[in-house]
Amino acid sequence: MRHTIVRNVAELPTYGYGPRSGPWWGAMGFMALEGMGFAIAIGAYLYLYAVNPSWPIGAAPPDLWPGTAETVIYLLSIIPNQMTNRAAHRQDLAKVRTGLIVMSLIGIGLLVLRGFEFAHLNTRWDNSAYGSIVWLILGLHTTHLATDVGDTVVLTVLMFTRHARPRRFSDVTDNVFYWNFVVLAWLPLYVLLDWVPRL
Amino acid sequence: MTVAAEERELRDDELNGLELSARLRSIWQTPSGLLGALTSVDHKVVGRRYIVTAFAFLLLGGLLAILMRIQLAGPEKTFLSADKYNQIFTMHGSTMMFLFAVPVMEAFAVYLVPLMVGTRNIAFPRLNAFSYWMFLFGGCFLWISFALNVGPDVGWFAYVPLSSLQYTPTKRPDVWAQMITFTEVAALAVAVEIVVTVFKLRAPGMTLDRIPLFVWAMLVTSFLVMFAMPSIMVASTSLILDRLVNTRFYDSSSGGHPLLWQHLFWFFGHPEVYIIFIPGTGMVSAILATFARRPVIGYPVVILSLIATGFLSFGLWVHHMFVTGLPQLGAGLFTASSMLIAVPSGLQIFCWLATLWDGRPVYRTPLLFVIGFIVIFVLGGLSGVMVASVPIDTQVHDTYFVVAHFHYVLIGGAVFPLIGAVYYWFPKITGRMLSERLGRWNFWLAFVGFNVAFFPMHILGLIGMPRRVYTYTADMDWAHLNLLSSGGAVIFALSFVLLLVNVIMSLRSGTLAGDNPWNASTLEWATSSPPPPQNFDRIPVVKHRDPLWLDNASLPVVAGLSVERREMLVTSLAEAEPQIREASPEPSIWPLLTAIATSVFFIGSIFTPWAVLWGTPPMAVTLIGWFWPSGSKEDEE
Ligand code: HEM
Ligand SMILES: [Cu+2]
Numbered sequence: 070m071r072h073t074i075v076r077n078v079a080e081l082p083t084y085g086y087g088p089r090s091g092p093w094w095g096a097m098g099f100m101a102l103e104g105m106g107f108a109i110a111i112g113a114y115l116y117l118y119a120v121n122p123s124w125p126i127g128a129a130p131p132d133l134w135p136g137t138a139e140t141v142i143y144l145l146s147i148i149p150n151q152m153t154n155r156a157a158h159r160q161d162l163a164k165v166r167t168g169l170i171v172m173s174l175i176g177i178g179l180l181v182l183r184g185f186e187f188a189h190l191n192t193r194w195d196n197s198a199y200g201s202i203v204w205l206i207l208g209l210h211t212t213h214l215a216t217d218v219g220d221t222v223v224l225t226v227l228m229f230t231r232h233a234r235p236r237r238f239s240d241v242t243d244n245v246f247y248w249n250f251v252v253l254a255w256l257p258l259y260v261l262l263d264w265v266p267r268l
Numbered sequence: 269m270t271v272a273a274e275e276r277e278l279r280d281d282e283l284n285g286l287e288l289s290a291r292l293r294s295i296w297q298t299p300s301g302l303l304g305a306l307t308s309v310d311h312k313v314v315g316r317r318y319i320v321t322a323f324a325f326l327l328l329g330g331l332l333a334i335l336m337r338i339q340l341a342g343p344e345k346t347f348l349s350a351d352k353y354n355q356i357f358t359m360h361g362s363t364m365m366f367l368f369a370v371p372v373m374e375a376f377a378v379y380l381v382p383l384m385v386g387t388r389n390i391a392f393p394r395l396n397a398f399s400y401w402m403f404l405f406g407g408c409f410l411w412i413s414f415a416l417n418v419g420p421d422v423g424w425f426a427y428v429p430l431s432s433l434q435y436t437p438t439k440r441p442d443v444w445a446q447m448i449t450f451t452e453v454a455a456l457a458v459a460v461e462i463v464v465t466v467f468k469l470r471a472p473g474m475t476l477d478r479i480p481l482f483v484w485a486m487l488v489t490s491f492l493v494m495f496a497m498p499s500i501m502v503a504s505t506s507l508i509l510d511r512l513v514n515t516r517f518y519d520s521s522s523g524g525h526p527l528l529w530q531h532l533f534w535f536f537g538h539p540e541v542y543i544i545f546i547p548g549t550g551m552v553s554a555i556l557a558t559f560a561r562r563p564v565i566g567y568p569v570v571i572l573s574l575i576a577t578g579f580l581s582f583g584l585w586v587h588h589m590f591v592t593g594l595p596q597l598g599a600g601l602f603t604a605s606s607m608l609i610a611v612p613s614g615l616q617i618f619c620w621l622a623t624l625w626d627g628r629p630v631y632r633t634p635l636l637f638v639i640g641f642i643v644i645f646v647l648g649g650l651s652g653v654m655v656a657s658v659p660i661d662t663q664v665h666d667t668y669f670v671v672a673h674f675h676y677v678l679i680g681g682a683v684f685p686l687i688g689a690v691y692y693w694f695p696k697i698t699g700r701m702l703s704e705r706l707g708r709w710n711f712w713l714a715f716v717g718f719n720v721a722f723f724p725m726h727i728l729g730l731i732g733m734p735r736r737v738y739t740y741t742a743d744m745d746w747a748h749l750n751l752l753s754s755g756g757a758v759i760f761a762l763s764f765v766l767l768l769v770n771v772i773m774s775l776r777s778g779t780l781a782g783d784n785p786w787n788a789s790t791l792e793w794a795t796s797s798p799p800p801p802q803n804f805d806r807i808p809v810v811k812h813r814d815p816l817w818l819d820n821a822s823l824p825v826v827a828g829l830s831v832e833r834r835e836m837l838v839t840s841l842a843e844a845e846p847q848i849r850e851a852s853p854e855p856s857i858w859p860l861l862t863a864i865a866t867s868v869f870f871i872g873s874i875f876t877p878w879a880v881l882w883g884t885p886p887m888a889v890t891l892i893g894w895f896w897p898s899g900s901k902e903d904e905e
Contacts, residue, residue, distance in 0.1 A: 071822040079828030098460035106498035126523040198523035201515035
């Protein structure tokens with residue numbers, strides 16, 4: 070077919086931020102399906118809760134302090150996360166590096182706390198259906214957390230190499246975006262795991 | 269990038285014709301040789317593999333169906349043992365649903381959607397390659413297990429408690445559950461790719477109301493995949509955990525509940541039907557417009573019906589559980605919603621009929637299959653409305669009536685459009701036409717064979733033949749209808765043999781197709797057949813819903829993209845205004861390595877929980893290899 074050039078796009082940028090860029094929508098997509106996974110797991114929890122006359126089954130509710138400490142850290146982590154975001158938009162490499170290091174450390178700290186949380190669930194996965202669903206949900210979110218922390222650590226290292234080119238700042242903002250989702254996903258799970266058994 | 273570098277880069281407005289084509293081809297080409305084949309990220313290469321692999325599984329699943337029909341052709345046959353029969357119907361159902369029907373639809377989308385929206389590759393091409401490998405490995409895993417006599421034997425929905433360790437102390441249900449994980453990972457990946465491709469990679473000017481209906485259908489399907497499949501992943505994971513580390517999800521003595529399984533399964537399983545059927549409707553719309561020689565009447569109605577069907581499909585799952593003793597009100601509600609979903613499907617059918625009526629239909633093979641689809645699907649819909657009602661369902665549940673019903677909707681709703689689609693798009697994919705004469709034989713054999721095979725099953729069900737029985741006694745009086753059904757199945761199978769013959773012969777010596785043999789209206793026909801690696805030498809600009817009918821001699825295009833590296837145009841979500849010239853990934857071996865590492869992890873973890881420990885590091889390493897910039901120009905912008 071004959072081509073008639075009706076427009077020239079040579080002046081367009083080669084990367085973008087937020088909903089302008091493809092990877093941001095990719096992240097959105099994965100958040101949607103992971104969010105759905107959590108919703109389904111929550112549904113399963115509530116189903117088991119509804120069909121059982123006593124809840125939690127044969128166990129004390131989880132100790133409150135590990136989950137609560139995590140929740141506080143998650144909420145506070147939004148601050149350095151947003152600072153990293155702003156630095157990335159300004160393409161301020163030094164600040165981005167600091168921000169990413171802080172976020173990596175927070176993530177690792179949370180993973181350690183998560184270990185304590187498992188230890189303080191007061192039930193095992195094979196005790197009862199209650200134990201099973203609690204371990205499953207916490208396990209899901211831990212996988213989610215660990216993946217994001219791994220991602221953040223790799224990105225942090227990357228920003229210290231020669232690959233720290235301008236387009237990587239867009240990756241940093243996507244990483245920030247994803248962390249917000251990790252935090253957001255945790256809040257209902259915290260209520261579910263730590264407070265529903267106390268109802 | 270500095271201004272100086274930018275000036276040095278060659279753009280596509282400085283070249284023309286063959287020179288431009290050749291340059292783009294050399295950039296976008298998949299490298300030759302085995303390594304090239306293993307590293308390809310071209311959506312057409314991956315899509316073709318996906319299609320061929322899915323059809324290979326159709327062949328395998330079909331062979332099993334024939335084995336079952338031989339066994340059931342007469343009373344008390346000993347061709348298959350009860351145990352083999354259990355494995356075979358489970359393998360048949362699982363293969364057809366998870367390895368054929370869903371993947372084949374996604375495969376067509378992988379191939380066609382980027383072409384139809386006028387871009388050069390799918391979004392996240394490496395994820396796409398990864399998805400294919402996961403699908404392939406998952407399918408091989410299931411079939412190799414079957415060959416080793418560990419094929420699943422608990423039905424395609426693997427109900428607990430039958431599938432629990434207590435009642436099935438073999439690895440068979442684990443194989444089933446992990447095959448699910450493989451294929452769902454693959455399907456979810458493609459779903460995200462399609463969504464982003466449709467949202468962000470459409471040609472400039474392709475506003476939301478100019479998107480081809482097939483692309484709309486695949487978009488809705490992708491959302492269904494994203495919201496339905498997590499449920500089955502939770503289900504299959506919890507089943508494996510119950511069987512491997514003694515969790516108690518389904519153990520009623522420790523607070524678990526078998527019905528939880530059914531909820532999780534059907535929350536996915538019902539939308540699954542629409543995940544298979546909605547792409548079929550997209551194919552129908554595409555074929556119908558071309559052969560009725562006019563746009564589909566009621567474009568907005570069709571889109572709204574698709575979206576409505578998508579939403580409603582999540583409110584129906586409980587109709588698979590009517591006989592589990594639900595509260596009355598619940599059953600009533602789900603009956604109502606099950607009947608409601610017939611409305612959008614009905615609307616679409618009226619739009620198609622109106623299109624045919626108002627058009628000047630050219631009865632070529634693809635259109636024949638579409639008409640076959642309409643007839644069969646309407647029949648399947650009728651029996652569907654019947655089983656949506658609780659009293660009827662209570663009678664026919666788990667009988668051959670249900671087997672008849674779901675083959676009418678699955679084969680009528682998806683396989684007929686699919687074969688039509690094969691005839692329709694084969695020329696684009698291969699550059700050659702399929703034989704029209706064989707095509708007609710193919711259609712009539714399929715149509716007659718199908719009805720002879722499956723219509724008698726309605727009656728068999730009504731007179732009491734249960735599904736999933738490996739034989740029956742002569743005094744049941746089921747023999748004649750079963751023999752008839754088996755005969756039909758053989759005719760139906762022959763129609764696929766004919767398709768295969770047609771494909772092989774046409775690949776060798778079919779008529780050359782040219783760019784647009786059907787004089788169709790959408791963008792995939794604006795490039796050569798088969799399309800070059802870059803799809804289009806310049807990105808088209810869309811000014812009309814049927815661009816090639818508006819003008820089939822000249823194509824308005826944009827210029828200004830690089831001809832030195834892989835570059836695509838990213839546009840805005842609603843208006844498709846150009847926003848970014850974005851780099852597109854080069855071939856890479858890492859998706860394959862990641863898929864291998866993931867497979868080792870998945871398969872290991874049905875044998876030992878420790879696989880989570882030793883299986884994770886290789887996955888992490890391969891993923892880092894995947895995402896680490898290779899230092900090529902694309903990465904260093
Ligand atoms: C050659 C064409 C086919 C024939 C002759 C055929 C035949 C059969 C028969 C006889 C059964 C019932 C087995 C039993 O309950 O004992 C069955 C089950 C089934 N078929 Fe097909 N089938 C064909 C194609 C397909 C296709 C194309 C699909 C899906 C896209 C499909 C999906 C299923 C499913 C999901 C089951 C249920 C398996 C189970 O009970 O676990 N079939 N088929
Ligand atoms: Cu259903």
